[in-house]
Amino acid sequence: MNIDILLGLQWGDEGKGKVVDVLSQKYNIIARFQGGPNAGHTLEIEGSKHILHTIPSGIFRKNTLNIIGNGVIIDPVILMDEIQSLNDKSVNVAENLLISKKAHLILPTHRLLDAAYESLKGKSKIGSTLKGIGPAYTDKTARNGLRIGDILQPDFQNKYTLLKENHLRLITEFLKFPINNYLINGLTFDDYEKKWFEAIHQIKSLQLIDSEYFINQQSAQNKSVLAEGAQGTMLDVDFGAYPFVTSSSTISSGVCTGLGISPNKIGKIYGIVKAYCTRVGSGPFPTELEDETGEILRTIGKEFGSTTGRPRRCGWLDLVALKYAVMLNGVTHLILTKADVLSSFDEIKVCTAYKINNQITEQVPFDTSATIEPVYTAFKGWNCDLTQLTSFDQLPAELTDYIHFIESELNIPFAIVSVGPDRKQTLVK
Numbered sequence: 001m002n003i004d005i006l007l008g009l010q011w012g013d014e015g016k017g018k019v020v021d022v023l024s025q026k027y028n029i030i031a032r033f034q035g036g037p038n039a040g041h042t043l044e045i046e047g048s049k050h051i052l053h054t055i056p057s058g059i060f061r062k063n064t065l066n067i068i069g070n071g072v073i074i075d076p077v078i079l080m081d082e083i084q085s086l087n088d089k090s091v092n093v094a095e096n097l098l099i100s101k102k103a104h105l106i107l108p109t110h111r112l113l114d115a116a117y118e119s120l121k122g123k124s125k126i127g128s129t130l131k132g133i134g135p136a137y138t139d140k141t142a143r144n145g146l147r148i149g150d151i152l153q154p155d156f157q158n159k160y161t162l163l164k165e166n167h168l169r170l171i172t173e174f175l176k177f178p179i180n181n182y183l184i185n186g187l188t189f190d191d192y193e194k195k196w197f198e199a200i201h202q203i204k205s206l207q208l209i210d211s212e213y214f215i216n217q218q219s220a221q222n223k224s225v226l227a228e229g230a231q232g233t234m235l236d237v238d239f240g241a242y243p244f245v246t247s248s249s250t251i252s253s254g255v256c257t258g259l260g261i262s263p264n265k266i267g268k269i270y271g272i273v274k275a276y277c278t279r280v281g282s283g284p285f286p287t288e289l290e291d292e293t294g295e296i297l298r299t300i301g302k303e304f305g306s307t308t309g310r311p312r313r314c315g316w317l318d319l320v321a322l323k324y325a326v327m328l329n330g331v332t333h334l335i336l337t338k339a340d341v342l343s344s345f346d347e348i349k350v351c352t353a354y355k356i357n358n359q360i361t362e363q364v365p366f367d368t369s370a371t372i373e374p375v376y377t378a379f380k381g382w383n384c385d386l387t388q389l390t391s392f393d394q395l396p397a398e399l400t401d402y403i404h405f406i407e408s409e410l411n412i413p414f415a416i417v418s419v420g421p422d423r424k425q426t427l428v429k
Contacts, residue, residue: 001222002267003215003259005252006335007229009325011279013303013312014272015337015418017041020057020228022416022426023270028223030058031067031215033258034248035230036106036136037078038129040305045423050089054079056228059091069211069227070102071248071258073136074148075111076199077185077192099203100211101149107160108193109167110135111184116177128281137247139163148208151200212260219265227255233325234279241368244283252329270415271331273322273406275339278312280305284368287315287351301341316349316376319409324364326410334410337418339399340425345381348402352377352409379405386419392427 006023008014020041024030037053045060052059054074056066068074083093110132117135118128128134139145144163150156171177184192219225229250234240236250248254252269255261276297279285289297294314297303303312325331342348351374353362360375382398389395395403395417407413417427 001219001224003219003225003227003255003261003265004268004270005227005229005255005266005329006270006272007250007252007329008232009234009271009273009322009329009331010232010277010318011234011285012039012230012232013278013280013305014232014274015042016229016272017052017057018418018421018423018426019270019272019335019337019416020226021045021060022423022428023226024058024061024064026224027058027064027226029065029067029215029218029225030056031069031211031225031227031259032056032072032230033069033227033255034071034250035246036073036131036133037075038131038133038246039230041228041230042421048089049421050086053082055082055086055093055097058226058228059086059093059096062092062096064096066097067209067211067215067259068097068099068103069215069259070100071254072100073104073106073133073140074099075106075131076203077195078131080199080202094206098207098209098211098214099148101147101152101208102211103148104136104140104145105147105150106132106136107146107164107167108184108189108196109164109171110139111192112171112177112179112182112189113167113175115182116171116175119177120175134247135167148203151204152208215259215261216265219261227259229254233328234321236328239324239328241284244281244368251325268333269329269331270333270335271326271329271412272335272337273317274337275317275342275402276301277315277318277321278303280310280312284372285313285315286320286354286372287318287374288313289315293345296344297341300344301338316351316374317406318351318374319406320351320354320362321364322406323362323410326412331410331412333415334407334412335416335418336403336406336414339417340386340419343382343384343386346383348379348381349376350379350402350405351375377405387425389419389427392417392429395427 058064113135235246297314353375355373382396
């Protein structure tokens, strides 16, 4: 059976967690294929809010297995805190969670390195979540990293100590970062390291697997698999607005290396797009609204980072970037989220082109630091409450026009429209 993919088409925060939760009832397995605890997937189930950072969003379905794939990087402390939070809500995580032995570990010193690098950049900082993501992926690429499978080996402590000492020399002697003055989650380095090893011990009791074999075997037995992406296409390390990107491949091709599957195994590709745009951190954002309209979007949409709590930058939908994302991912099905947030606007705009140096283009430029003036098409707002709707047929004409315009521009239909945060507030065509 083919493996389907669900990923974000913007700068992240498109609502992937909620949609995975909705779709997971149709899948036997949900598998994360990249990213780390910088991701924050928010789910609302019967009025109760849940935020997942590392664990796949199918964990609330009792009959669904959840896999943290080899392309994911794991902070043991964050993972175990997440598991404890779910256990407190009567979710049996140990029974339905599998972790790839090839997934890399985020060490306490990776978090120090992240903070040190970010502080050196000053005004040019990228807006890191300071979770150690970049340094951990750097060690992975440089072939210095430690993996989940290493914790089962007798020489793990020696490997850890060697890498830790290399990191500390770099931090203190070259980067001149004041380690003693920096707290990790409110803890000194020594206290956090102690908690880290306690979490490592707990992880040993979980189901650690050769995930590439497991997923391919399950697929061969006609078990359905949905690969869950983190962040968004415009944050891809290769195709995003570099260097204001994440450290992994967020697009559909990343599933192959992040889970160990071949391209011919890929089936449907669900692309999630928010009805407007947001991004967290620094970097270009052509349709950003730094005015009252942007503030209204942020307030109504509750646009604050689920991982960091930082206010998100808000703006109108960007079709230039969206077409680019659709092209890169080979999207087969579109999913629209947060349509309800736009319900109070009399006029809604969509960027259909960029104006750069008095030239009109429909392509994302290489130099995203260039001054980009968005070219807008305006639509009449729907000005009505969507949160109680139960079918596509009930959508107001103005929203239907908005949806049809996007479909015609992308030549792909919408399969799902979300009209509220709860899993029940989801219209499936």
